Amino acid sequence: QVQLVESGGGLVQPGGSLRLSCAASGRIFSILPMGWYRQAPGKQRELVATITSGGSTNYADSVKGRFTISRDNAKNTVYLQMNSLKPEDTAVYYCNADIATPAWSDYWGQGTQVTVSS
Numbered sequence: 001q002v003q004l005v006e007s008g009g010g011l012v013q014p015g016g017s018l019r020l021s022c023a024a025s026g027r028i029f030s031i032l033p034m035g036w037y038r039q040a041p042g043k044q045r046e047l048v049a050t051i052t053s054g055g056s057t058n059y060a061d062s063v064k065g066r067f068t069i070s071r072d073n074a075k076n077t078v079y080l081q082m083n084s085l086k087p088e089d090t091a092v093y094y095c096n097a098d099i100a101t102p103a104w105s106d107y108w109g110q111g112t113q114v115t116v117s118s
Contacts, residue, residue, distance in 0.1 A: 002026035009112030022095030038091035
């Protein structure tokens, strides 16, 4: 059974930084795009950033220049470095990945809370 486990969330002051990690485990044949999404209270889940297995990235306009997504294919892990955090970045952050086991399925992590507040 495949699992995505996130870590690294927490409370940080405006202007601060956090690094999120998400590790995929289980019977994994291959992983295509991996990404991060977030959901703030009362709002829909939204895309933050995605990265292909080849390293091509895509970012939401609201985080461009502040967040950096990366991945370690050998460790089946994706990271999100978040700098210059703002209160509006407060949300539950979810990891997502398309994984072959060998059938392809879409998997989600359990979510990690990020709170930006003074």
